[in-house]
Amino acid sequence: MPTAFVFDAYGTLFDLHSVQQRCEGFWPGKSLQLSQLWRAKQLEYTWQRSLMRRYAPFSRVTRQALQYACEALGLALDESRSQALMEQYSRLALFPDVREALARLKGHKLAILTNGSPDMIDPLVAHSGLSFDAVLSVDPLKAYKPAPEVYQFAVDRLGVAPEQVSFVSSNCWDALGAKSFGFEVNWISRGGAPLDRLGLRPDRILKGLFEL
């Protein structure tokens, strides 16, 4: 049995849907395409910046990805819309099964390990009312997932061995990065996307946190 459960935040505990809804208000009919491109660029920039050794906090990366996506789609973006969307990131809803899943895991160490910089993740966790043993941002490391030092950071801060950690993420590449590091991993595949071909498999593929 694992000693600690470590959760990814965006898309795993917190639903990004309300950001898309806000986009729909600003750019009717464009929000699906915009939010997909925004998310794709946000992740690309984390990987590219990590490899270039030009880390910038996730809040800046997220704003820059939004600028790119709006320009690519020909959508007008001003500072007030950008600000409104970033604020939405601090008020994301939990997926419906989160509270009960966390309650059932009581007695274990529970942590978040996220790309989100403290200026984004701290207000979000406070808004949710959830409590964790640790809310860990990659920010002090100046590197993003799936670099192994990110998963090592969780081990160091929680005071457990890698094999005592059960990691939970809806991002397949994040789950496989954690697997590569040495965690037991649960890939939460809510939408039934294909498994990423990175030469590794998650220990469990679950339809939601309720299956944990």
Added chain:
Amino acid sequence: MPTAFVFDAYGTLFDLHSVQQRCEGFWPGKSLQLSQLWRAKQLEYTWQRSLMRRYAPFSRVTRQALQYACEALGLALDESRSQALMEQYSRLALFPDVREALARLKGHKLAILTNGSPDMIDPLVAHSGLSFDAVLSVDPLKAYKPAPEVYQFAVDRLGVAPEQVSFVSSNCWDALGAKSFGFEVNWISRGGAPLDRLGLRPDRILKGLFEL
């Protein structure tokens, strides 16, 4: 004046369009969506594997990305189709302005610096009939662009200083990785895509190699 011109291969010198045409033959009506997803996953996997320190050669990454993309789109892929598409990668056409642009740069050192593994890039360059002072694959480094050691490798192998190199890529993030390392960079923006927001700008944005 630069001493050496270093070129990216796929999408910069070599046009991937014939791979898409082959896809169209296998899966009519699906080739645009497939080739876009295939290319996106191919790049994602290079970044993720580099960060995970689980390098695999570009030929394997490219096949694995194809498997993912076909599964995601519900397209049947067998070994013979996969093989046929990989062979197409060794017979890509040059963009129409490549031969003349290279001829005009005679007298400079000319090199390719590519993610492509030798099993992919060597037959492709041979097929093109072009000659270079060096055809450099990231393969011995076990890391992909835009890691700085990749651009350093070109400097070491060409025996020039970073500031003597003019780098040419149609991939904006690659151009900016080279800029971050210290090269003068030319971003070839044939399609007029937005500039990537990575905190850097290319020295020149060109519509094709003919503007070099």
